Amino acid sequence: MVSSTAMITAYASNGHLQKAKQVFDRMNQRDDRAWNVMIQACIKNEELGAAWQAFSRIPQATVVPWTCMVHSFAKSGDLATSAALFRCMPERNEVSWNAMLSAYAQSGDVEAAWNMLAKMPAADAFSWTTMVAALSAAGKLGKVQELVDSLPEQNIAVSNAVLSGYVQNGEMVQARSTFKGMGCRDTITWNAMIEGYAQNNFSREAIDLFKLMVLEGVKPDSKTYVGVLVACTTAGKLEEARAQFVGMKEDHGLAPSAQHYCCMVDLLGRSGKVGEAQNLMDSMPFSPD
RNA sequence: CCUUCGGCAUAUUCUCCUU
Numbered sequence: 001m002v003s004s005t006a007m008i009t010a011y012a013s014n015g016h017l018q019k020a021k022q023v024f025d026r027m028n029q030r031d032d033r034a035w036n037v038m039i040q041a042c043i044k045n046e047e048l049g050a051a052w053q054a055f056s057r058i059p060q061a062t063v064v065p066w067t068c069m070v071h072s073f074a075k076s077g078d079l080a081t082s083a084a085l086f087r088c089m090p091e092r093n094e095v096s097w098n099a100m101l102s103a104y105a106q107s108g109d110v111e112a113a114w115n116m117l118a119k120m121p122a123a124d125a126f127s128w129t130t131m132v133a134a135l136s137a138a139g140k141l142g143k144v145q146e147l148v149d150s151l152p153e154q155n156i157a158v159s160n161a162v163l164s165g166y167v168q169n170g171e172m173v174q175a176r177s178t179f180k181g182m183g184c185r186d187t188i189t190w191n192a193m194i195e196g197y198a199q200n201n202f203s204r205e206a207i208d209l210f211k212l213m214v215l216e217g218v219k220p221d222s223k224t225y226v227g228v229l230v231a232c233t234t235a236g237k238l239e240e241a242r243a244q245f246v247g248m249k250e251d252h253g254l255a256p257s258a259q260h261y262c263c264m265v266d267l268l269g270r271s272g273k274v275g276e277a278q279n280l281m282d283s284m285p286f287s288p289d
Numbered sequence: 290c291c292u293u294c295g296g297c298a299u300a301u302u303c304u305c306c307u308u
Contacts, residue, residue: 002295002296003296004296005296005297006295006296007296008296009296009297010296032297033296033297034296034297035297036296036297036298037296037297039297039298040297040298063298064297064298065297065298066298067298067299068297068298068299069298070298070299071298071299072298093298094299095298095299096298096299097299098298098299098300099298099299100299101299101300102299102300103299105300124300125300125301126299126300126301127299127300128300129300129301130299130300130301131300132300132301133300133301155301156301157300157301158300158301159301160300160301160302161300161301161302162301163301163302164301164302165301167302186302187302188301188302189301189302190302191302191303192301192302193302194302195302195303196302221302222303223302223303224302226302226303226304227302227303229304230303230304230305233304258304259303259304259305260304262304262305262306263304263305266304266305266306
């Protein structure tokens with residue numbers, strides 16, 4: 001049983017849904033997790049219909065697959081079905097509530113999200129982070145502040161969302177002070193601030209902050225380098241970009257992704273090095289998606 | 290001699306190119 005579900009997951013994550021289905025169909029007994037894993041497999045491969053079919057066949061669906069379907073329909077843009085399922089489900093836990101809250105938030109319905117948060121039996125950091133992001137996206141920074149002030153505890157994801165909200169709205173002074181005020185910072189914190197600078201044309205600040213990040217021993221990831229390269233691109237800093245592009249692999253073992261190549265090609269093009277841009281594109285170790 | 294993992298649902302950071 002354990003190994004079968006493990007295999008289903010493995011096949012699904014490699015895009016082999018048919019193989020996953022075969023394993024599932026051969027199982028004599030299927031416990032909750034087996035069903036859940038199969039549903040997830042369908043969803044990962046963007047087969048919502050198949051997921052729904054599997055879901056309908058579960059003899060006694062528990063809260064996990066119900067929540068999974070609520071989330072999946074919302075993600076596919078079918079908020080109505082998502083909400084209907086949420087109303088119908090036999091029991092709901094904090095994850096279910098958060099999934100529905102997130103569904104409203106993603107759809108841009110801040111009011112509905114807000115009402116959801118008010119009605120929740122037990123809001124947690126997931127809930128608050130979602131709400132902060134929704135309010136920020138709607139430009140309601142005052143409400144964000146109110147919400148954050150009312151929270152019982154500090155949480156890094158919530159703070160990261162607040163920081164990103166300021167960035168999104170171009171409030172770089174506020175973003176900076178949020179960043180500075182944070183007692184602990186993770187890679188997302190640094191990334192958000194670096195990308196914020198990059199997006200708002202503070203190229204030098206972005207690059208300086210990146211250097212500080214490394215100096216403080218925080219490991220940059222692939223997204224950090226997107227921010228750095230975007231900063232270089234907007235400011236036309238070709239040599240800096242070249243150095244970082246090489247450095248990401250040599251210093252941090254990060255293989256450049258299509259995004260990074262894209263930035264470099266963009267920058268080379270802007271710098272009038274069309275030939276080099278072409279060469280770089282040709283050397284990309286990616287299939288042309 | 291010692292040692293980890295293991296198969297499930299929800300949140301925060303993404304460079305795109307739509308002229």
